[in-house]
Amino acid sequence: MSKPAHIAILDDEPEIRRMLADALEEAGFRVTTHARATEFEAALKRMTPDVCLVDLGLPDRDGLAVVHRLALESGAAIIIISGRAQVQDRVTGLELGADDYIIKPFDPAEVVARVRARLRKTRAEPERGAQTARFNGWMAQFDRYLLIAADGAEVPFSHAEGEVLRLFLESPRRLISRAQMQESLGGVAGESFDRAMDVRISRLRTKLGEDPKNPTLIKTIYGAGYIFLGDVSWS
CATH class of the missing domain: 3.40.50.2300 (Response regulator)
Structure with a gap:
């Protein structure tokens, strides 16, 4: 038990x-x-x-x-x-x-x-198995809550940010709607959930060195959701 x-x-x-x-x-x-x-x-x-x-x-x-x-x-x-x-x-x-x-x-x-x-x-x-993803010069270690840059610099991320990052990395180059995010992440639909997602995505973009006005990895598709444009491998 x-x-x-x-x-x-x-x-x-x-x-x-x-x-x-x-x-x-x-x-x-x-x-x-x-x-x-x-x-x-x-x-x-x-x-x-x-x-x-x-x-x-x-x-x-x-x-x-x-x-x-x-x-x-x-x-x-x-x-x-x-x-x-x-x-x-x-x-x-x-x-x-x-x-x-x-x-x-x-x-x-x-x-x-x-x-x-x-x-x-x-x-x-834990049922997902793989805990390390590589994409566009970055390595994400979900068991350590760390992003590791190509030069070895380590950038920590929170549990909440990791949930969103993993969702993107498991579905690269596919549109993820707000409804799909809510269903996958178990949040309560509404303005608070939308704002929470906006905050977490903004912080992830900052940690990945994205230009907030023209992000190249996590793209916003206005009125539809988000799409992650990197090439991802898991181990």
Whole structure:
């Protein structure tokens, strides 16, 4: 019998931690809770959660900095849970590597559903087998979350960015619509999902050295979707 997925919660509000923990434990998950970023980051040295739920309004650290570090150093999926409802906060969170963004107040059932969706996506990835792709002078190592340039320079990418990159690399020179992206990546259709994709694609273009006004690898087909124009080999 497989072990239940481990969900780590970082939120300084006891009521929120308790409500989330109760809902997730009832759904069959293993849960640990943390009130401060320092104790959370210390615990990460001893544990490897599957999903991290992170509040942005922390007493001892900028929550966005925690999210960014998690995205670079951890393979865990990251879901921000925050009272910050402004579009810019959501965009910044996604740009820094979060996989999802839930605004307080929320229904615990929605959080459980989002966690399950992320786990379904994450657990499907190892079944794909190959973890290294080569294209146009680049090498993408998905087990290390690294892009390696022709000169050996290493550029890290987040779990969320890796999902989008892998989708492109598995279907080169084929149009990928927004609907196909939503179905493949397990997101919730709507403006927030579209914006999340825009952010991740923009960051990937930057990391690949693309001219944002005239990208040559990840092309936008307005009104239809995207197409990746590189030649790809897997190993």
